[in-house]
Amino acid sequence: MRLSTVEIAAAVGGAHEGRSRPVDDYRFDVRELGTSPNELFVAGHHRFLRDDTNRHTPRAVSADRPYLCEVAPVGGTAIVVAEVEPAMLALGRYVRPRLTDRCIGITGSVGKTTVKQLTAAATSTTYRTHATPRSFNTKFSMPGVLASAPSDTECLVLEFGARYRGDLHLMGGVAKPSVAIITKLGWAHQGSMIGQAGIVATKGELVEDLPASGTAVISTDDPLAQGLPGRTTATVLTYGSVGDVRATGVRLSGDLSLSLSVATPWGEADLRPAVRGEHHVTNVLASLAGALAVGVPLDAAVAGIEQAEPPARRMQMHRIDRDILVIDDSFNATLESVLGALEALAAIDAPDRLAVMGPLVDGKAYVELIHTIARERAEQLGLEMLAYRAPNYGTPVVEHRRQLRERVDALPDGSAVLIKGSRNDVIDEVIAELIDHPGI
Incomplete structure (x- = not known):
């Protein structure tokens, strides 16, 4: 959607400097500036604006590019806030009511971006879909994903990362997913979450906050996920070897490409997913389940997963x-x-x-x-x-x-x-x- 910098400043409680500019895209890395005509640079640290010796700063800010920052502006159009992260979350809360209620949130320790990519490909066959670019899955960047969604978006597919307990309560409260997919849980960020029990507690926040009308997509094969169904009032749709969505046959070719036969509550199908390696079977099933949960027909979901763009630098x-x-x-x-x-x-x-x-x-x-x-x-x-x-x-x-x-x-x-x-x-x-x- 397109907002003005004056509107954004009011939404986030910031001070506006310079002339009002239109914004429909958000950049978090100065190395990517200049790729969109109406971009807002979100400066996560004062060094991006003041330290010209830093390797990230060439062209970081100029009079023809609006920016959001925590420090005194250096000219041009600026939105000055006390803290960038709370300001971005406020922006997410501001734009969320303007967007569709159909929203798939994805979290876990491994496979998030792959599942996001496959799920978005599946939902795109049926709905105008807006998905998280790359891995913009933090409290800092996720609100920018919401704010950059076209106004006519019919399905949001959002990736959520977390390093600390409470992160997903916070981000989920902003994004309000109607479907939550939990990918494999494991070792990632154990230090900040205090062991695997902390990981389970943190990742489970997304299913806890689902509305009763929502759907939690949970693995039957992950030992760490077995307690998650009891933490939600939403419908539970399982995936895995004995899940509601399961593979009844898996064939692996010499180049690691997959052929699957799947059974679901919506029928059976064969598919050749765009990802390689048998370890991706669980990601394919999770993506298929998520798409089916928001009403994508089985044949359309299968076609989307087969035609998906494989994630960069993954197999x-x-x-x-x-x-x-x-x-x-x-x-x-x-x-x-x-x-x-x-x-x-x-x-x-x-x-x-x-x-x-x-x-x-x-x-x-x-x-x-x-x-x-x-x-x-x-x-x-x-x-x-x-x-x-x-x-x-x-x-x-x-x-x-x-x-x-x-x-x-x-x-x-x-x-x-x-x-x-x-x-x-x-x-x-x-x-x-x-x-x-x-x-x-």
């Missing part, structure tokens, strides 16, 4: 010289996603299979343990692990791109290489060496 396949298959699964690296990726690599028929592992930074309170679990699982699967600038695996560490290249050079033709690790400069070096400059 993306690249063939480089000598027919070596490089699997880029480097978007993030929760322990659960690491184990799933290792199992997918083990399922590939190749003369040699190498897991190039960067450091895992999620779950800092358990950093040594999660690296050890990953190494032991690779050993159980018969995979070679190459730790790239990541000492916590307890294996010899490769520190230089040249050493990485030498190891890949030594692989037999037709081998498979997995790239996995928390998204950072280290893992980007691996991508640059093996995919961006693949010559061997």
